[in-house]
Amino acid sequence: MKLKTIDVNGTTYAVIENGNPVYVHDDGKEIPFDAAASLNKISSLNSEAKAHREAKEKFETELKKFANITDPEKAIEALGIVTKLDQKKLIDAGEVDKVKAEITKVYQTQIEQAESKNKELQSQLYNEMIGGRFNSSKFIKDKVAIPADFVQSRFGTSFKIEDGKVVAYDQSGNKIYSRSKPGEVAEFDEALEFLIDNYPQKDHILKASGNQGGGAPQTQHQMGQKTIKRSAFDALSPLDKQATLRDGITITD
Known part of the structure; x- marks a missing residue:
């Protein structure tokens, strides 16, 4: 990229x-460069790298305690035997596995119920955070000629929720970063x-x-007609095609 300049006298x-x-x-896009924000981001990344390094060093220190264990499988087996010996003080050794199985069954049911509830909450969160952004997007309102739900059906899978934030990924599976805020993930409309x-x-x-510059004719959507070009219709998924026909949108060549 190069600095944009103007000549005056x-x-x-x-x-x-x-x-x-x-x-x-x-690609010709003109983006302001916020140097202060970039320096702050670099400082943040350096702090994060330091934290990762310290965590690695701590883990390596803890790992040294097990340096004399040459057969991990036998060590695990020995721990299991010791655990059963302790439990035998309370119940007969022949009943240990039975009791464990009953406890596991109860906890497994609770885990499955929690996972089901978690998926339900994740779905609600996705619809609220990502679906809401499609519906309120200024970019879609100003620049896109098809309804927001059609845009979401095509591009919605590119957005994920991570650490409470909406993050976008490109077709190669890489995060989309902001050009105006180097080091930061792109906001929804920019992505x-x-x-x-x-x-x-x-x-x-x-x-x-x-997409056509000054003087370009209005699209049929801009003129108030509910139409879609056949090439665009053919590019839709089967579900989107059904929705298009159901909404009474006319297909044109």
């Missing part, structure tokens, strides 16, 4: 936006714009003013 000046110099990336920019059929889902 023969003198070259850097272009500044919100106090930050603007850089032009290889969605990146995904659509790299979508082969983007010309069929973006509004004319968003």
Whole structure:
């Protein structure tokens, strides 16, 4: 990327936006570079790396306690024998496995119930955090010519919830990072714009003013018609095709 400049009366000046110099990336996008935020992020990453190193050193120290154990399987077996000997003080050794099986059964049921509830809560959280962002997206409202639920059906699987945040991944499985905030994951609209920019059929889902430059004619969606081009329809999943036909959207060639 290179610094964006302007010439004024023969003198070259850097272009500044919100106090930050603007850089032009290889694809032509102009992004302000926040140097202060970048330095703070580097400091944060250094602290994180230090924490990981200290944790590794602590683990290696603890591991040295087991340096004399040459056969881990026999060590585990010996621990099991000692445990049974302790339990024999309370119940007959022949009943130990039976009691363990009953306890395991009870806990297994509780674990399965907890996992089921957890999946239900995760689904609700996903619909609230990710579905809500599609429905309220300014980028979709301003730049996309198809409804938000159609956009979600195509790109929703690229977004995940990690540590309470919505994180986007590209087709190669890599996290999408922000250009305006180096080192930070991209916010929802910036990530969605990146995904659509790299979508082969983007010309069929973006509004004319968003992908053809000045003077481009309005799309049928902008003129109030509920239509979709056949090429765009063919690119949809079977479920999306059914939804399109059910909503009465007309397919055009």
